[in-house]
Amino acid sequence: MESNWYPLAVFFAAVFTNNILLANYLGMCSFLSIAKELKASVGLGMAVTFVMAVTTVLNWMVYTYLLVPFGLEYLRFIVFIIVIAAFVQLVEMIIERVSDGLYAALGIFLPLITVNCAILGTSLFMVIRDYSLIVSFFFGLGSGLGWFLAILAMAGILQKLKKARIPKGLEGAGITLVITGIMALAFMGFAGILMIG
Amino acid sequence: MIASLVVSVAIVSSVAVFLALLMVIADATIANYGDVQIDVNEGTKDLTVKGGQPLLKALGDQGIFIPSACGGRGSCGLCKVQVVKGGGQVLPTELPWLNEQEQQDNVRLSCQFKVKEDISIKIPEELFLVKQYVTKVERLRDLTYDIKEVTLALVDPPEIKSKAGQYIQFQVPEYELTDEAVYRAYSISSAPSDSRRVELEIRLVPNGICTTYVHKYLKEGDEVIINGPYGDFFLSDTDAETICIAGGSGMAPIKAILLDMLDKGISRKTRYFFGARTEADLFLLDEMKELEQKLPDFTFIPALSNPEEGGSWKGETGLITDVVARYVDEGTAAESYLCGSPGMIDACIKVLISKGIPEEKIFYDKFS
Structure with missing residues (x-):
């Protein structure tokens, strides 16, 4: 199983077949509220990708070098959340200080991410599936890009929908969820290529 | 058993303390912008404030109140201020509230815009007259079954200078329907010559945060915080x-x-x-x-x-x-x-x- 290509396989699986949003339905709240705007979706997508890739690695280290040696695996939920929150805060401060442009495009979404369950979910899957450090990094990156891909696709579809006549009761979150379901079915088509889990 | 308990508490605490320490250090270094200067209306006022905070709060601390109905959460779009010099680019959280002309003039939402460098701003002169007032409910009177007349006697400062037609903002304290103080705007119904009093007419809106408070909770003798006056709805100086x-x-x-x-x-x-x-x-x-x-x-x-x-x-x-x-x-x-x-x-x-x-x-x- 552990061939040289394994990290890449996990990466592509995280983007397509095991897409964190479409397969696990995680990170829905910011997805539903931000997908309305294409530009904001790009910013949020980038922020999620970055934070996911880095926090997965950080949490892997904290888990492997701190929690496992002391037999405290059961504390991973709270520890992971603290690490994610602190990291996001720190990144926001740095971006705000360093670049106005980057802050406007990306930094403004960071507080939204602290409570994004997809981020915590990725760190928890990494533990359950027993990934190594390298694989975890690719898994985090892939999950982030997968989420990015899903929100981008949804934002594109919603742009078209603005001109469509939607039944009153389905407007807003309703139609978005229906479309997300259909998208999830479409992504299941990738399932034959590779699987993880 | 006890040992493992101690270890687990120690580990979690040390992680938390380490991260908290990191935040404190970051706050004091990365997020520390030092004092910055705000020039108001080309030298009319020159304020020195702590950098890094939202403009709305920085001005409020200096006694300049920009109208805002949502309390700085970027959801009412009222607290617009023109930034003449400095300030960087508009944030996506401001864009929904600004039209093209305003974006060209570099108008910003002061609750979202953080002061990180010396800036020059332009605000309407009458905002200098806006103050916060501590008042006391002098009289409550039912005008109809759903409209109450509220007469507030000014305590500190004891007098308000307003123009007929202007409005004030009424602070609703934390109570059953709201877990933080919120502001709601009401027109003044008393004459400006009666500068020691502010009279409001408030209609009960079902589940309205302020109207419910006024109709169901407010009593004569209660303290009420208001700020104002705001608005450019007043009689023009013509004979028409x-x-x-x-x-x-x-x-x-x-x-x-x-x-x-x-x-x-x-x-x-x-x-x-x-x-x-x-x-x-x-x-x-x-x-x-x-x-x-x-x-x-x-x-x-x-x-x-x-x-x-x-x-x-x-x-x-x-x-x-x-x-x-x-x-x-x-x-x-x-x-x-x-x-x-x-x-x-x-x-x-x-x-x-x-x-x-x-x-x-x-x-x-x-x-x-």
Whole structure:
């Protein structure tokens, strides 16, 4: 199983077949509220990708070098959340200080991410599936890009929908969820290529 | 057993402490912008504030209150300030509230925009007059079954300088319906000459945070914090004929304008159309009758849209727009002052324009 290509396989699986949003339905709240705007979706997508890739690695280290040696695996939920929150805060401060442009495009979404369950979910899957450090990094990156891909696709579809006549009761979150379901079915088509889990 | 408990507590605490320490250090270094200068209206005021905080808060701490209804969460879009120099680019959280002209003029939402360098801003002069006031409820009076008149006596500072037609913001403290203090805007209904008092007319809106507080909780003698005055809805300095139209608690600013006319001896021809559903929705009829006698050329025209069958009502009936259309002649050279619900105001503006009153002579104060 552990061939040289394994990290890449996990990466592509995280983007397509095991897409964190479409397969696990995680990170829905910011997805539903931000997908309305294409530009904001790009910013949020980038922020999620970055934070996911880095926090997965950080949490892997904290888990492997701190929690496992002391037999405290059961504390991973709270520890992971603290690490994610602190990291996001720190990144926001740095971006705000360093670049106005980057802050406007990306930094403004960071507080939204602290409570994004997809981020915590990725760190928890990494533990359950027993990934190594390298694989975890690719898994985090892939999950982030997968989420990015899903929100981008949804934002594109919603742009078209603005001109469509939607039944009153389905407007807003309703139609978005229906479309997300259909998208999830479409992504299941990738399932034959590779699987993880 | 005990040892493992201690270890787990120690590990989690040390992780938390380490991260907290990291945050504290970051806060003191990365997020520390030192003191910055804010130049207000080309040298009118020069403020030194701590950098890194939102402009709205920085100005508020210095006693300059920018109107804001949501308390700085970027959801009302009221706290706009023009930044003339410095400040960087507009944030996506501000964009929904700014039109193209405002974006060109570098108008920013002061609750979202953080002061990180020396900047120059431009704000309307009258905002310098805006202050926070501690007041005491002097009197509560039911005007109708759902409108209360609230008279606030100013305590500190003891006097307010306002123009008839302006509004204040009423601070609702934390209570059952809100877990933080919120502000709601209400027009002043008392005359500006009565500078020691502020009178408001507040209609009960089901589940309204402020209106419920005023109707169900507020008692005489209670302390109320307000800030103001705000707004550019006031009588122009001309002799033109005046047409006032109001509905419900839209009575408030119009009443202040009329009382002000009386104080200042303004004698322009004035007609005041007041729309209500039934007789139970009418109020201050005696006061209006008194004004008709005291003002040289003033007529009060109340109109009911749903008068009781066989009731005693002898005045005008029908929608306020129809009544105005009946009374106002084609080509009247008048100014018009409107206060009420958005629906009523939009409909009235259409009627007035159809009568040949130019749009720039129609002033209004929309509830929203």
